[in-house]
Amino acid sequence: MNATQVSDHELVTRAQQGSEKAYRELLGRYERPVFSIIYRMIRDREQAEDLAQETFVRVFNHIDRYDPKYKFSSWIFKIATNLTIDHIRRKELNTVSIDGSRNATTAEQIEATAITIISPDENPEELLEAKELGEEIEEAIGRLRPEYRAAILLRHVEGREYQEIAEIMALPLGTVKTYIHRGRNELRETLQHLKV
Incomplete structure (x- = not known):
């Protein structure tokens, strides 16, 4: 085998x-x-x-x-x-x-971990905007409480299901959903402030 x-x-x-x-x-x-x-x-x-x-x-x-x-x-x-x-x-x-x-966080660390949101059809300007958005998302994730950060990364970067995240974090399913919900809200607020 x-x-x-x-x-x-x-x-x-x-x-x-x-x-x-x-x-x-x-x-x-x-x-x-x-x-x-x-x-x-x-x-x-x-x-x-x-x-x-x-x-x-x-x-x-x-x-x-x-x-x-x-x-x-x-x-x-x-x-x-x-x-x-x-x-x-x-x-x-x-x-x-x-x-x-x-x-x-250093620029090198942001570059190394940046989430990029790209499509093969995008032109260089769109690619740059997507890269900048990825860097902003990474910076915003880095500002979350550690528990929210872990839950958000496991769900949206690693693609784990809620139940598996609950097992990984040894938390009730409802708590995981709350962490992800609050984490998303904090990300949204942080990204709005970064754009100001």
């Missing part, structure tokens, strides 16, 4: 039995998506790499605790988002500068 045809469940079972090959396959499948969600939440490549690595260390150390009634992707994203939310909270406590302002 080709490795790409093996289900996550089968790979997890093999990893739980001590197969390093199965664990490496899981790592290969989830390394990029895990890094992506962390990076979009904190917009710092070095920290995102560290948190992604820590996520996989925890997965490896606690693979025996994985509950197969949930998707493996939900479990791994839960670990990643919890680590990242904790990191954001610690950083927010420690990064207020002497003048009371917070460290700004």
Whole structure:
């Protein structure tokens, strides 16, 4: 059987039995998506790499605790988002500068994580406008509370269903819907202020 045809469940079972090959396959499948969600939440490549690595260390150390009634992707994203939310909270406590302002996101970080909304039919001017809108959206997402940020990214960037987001964030479904609703409202308000 080709490795790409093996289900996550089968790979997890093999990893739980001590197969390093199965664990490496899981790592290969989830390394990029895990890094992506962390990076979009904190917009710092070095920290995102560290948190992604820590996520996989925890997965490896606690693979025996994985509950197969949930998707493996939900479990791994839960670990990643919890680590990242904790990191954001610690950083927010420690990064207020002497003048009371917070460290700004660099242009390079915005460029690296910008959401672009493009169509192949757009001309260069439309492409530039779409790129700028993507950067504004990323900046607005970066201003959300960590929980809202995670919910919005999981729903609108990762394309996760509400129920899976509830599993990932260990929250009731209604709370997830509330976070996404409030997050969207805050994004709308922030984007309106950015355009002023």
